[in-house]
Amino acid sequence: MASMARAATTSDAFNAVAEPRRRAILRFLADRERPVGEIVAALKLEQPSVSKHLKVLHEVGLVRMRRQGRCKLYRTEAAALRPLHEWTGQFERFWRQQLSRVKERAEAKMEALNPTTNPNKENL
Template sequence: MSIWRYDSQMARAPTTSDVFNAVGDIHRRTILDVLLSGEKTVSAIARDVSLPQPQASRHLRVLGEVGLVTCRADGRRRLYRLAPEHLRPLHDWVAKYEQAINVRLDRLEDYLEELQRQGEDDGS
């Protein structure tokens, strides 16, 4: 049996331990995107992300375990809501790299301005 086939048949752990692992899955990121517009039921989320409801429920459970979504009862319905404040560890980690990129872009801008000045001086 090929390794690809073996991997696709293996059960995956439905839980993750932190925000980084939770958002590592494309379906969970898509669910977070869907919840940006406000509270939704699991059936609405499943429809919006084109997943079967049980699979959407498993992803919502993972997101809830790390605090990225909350759930509240509204009669017989359960409404899920984004809890973006729990994205802070991810944001802080990415911010370091954003700062490094901005430093490099600033140096590139300075270099290009210097080249432009040299071209203007040569053409005078």
Template structure:
């Protein structure tokens, strides 16, 4: 099966770690390209290329302010990712609840062991 183009959808676009880093920075607010270059330690051409991909899927918007182009996050474009992950949230919550129950039971077992009824020590321990 052929792989979808990077700009086919937001899932493919954010699969690239550097683009996720850009989104993380833009989640804090609007930034010009130069800020992104400095913060990410990438070259300007690389940052611009990643921004172009993010713009094409709608995850990033740009506006001109004087001689600068300011980029900002468009959270609405990330909604398909949120909706997809949310489908698994109930499963995670159920698993965490099960884990909490196991940990709670382990904790109460440990408390019983520490109140003088520790079965881990053999009879030889009493003679010491």
């Protein structure tokens, strides 16, 4: 209760998605709802393991569940991944900057080596 060693996987989508099998499950359930057994078969995981992962995903809102007879149909709730996409998107302009700086340096080096044959120069 005092000091949490590590955030619970159920605390938020970031933690839930840190686990590779959960990511695999989310992809598998993205386009349509499926029963647990199909996940087990497709991803070759143990059934209790899948149930546990689904529980985590459900608790953070990353999957929805609907009962149908004896089956439970799960499906990815894509909107819950949007905050993650937007968080990482904050950094997009920085990696673009880095890439363009690398490109500029490469072009400058090309130019220095062979000033007349660069096909991408604007003034050609």
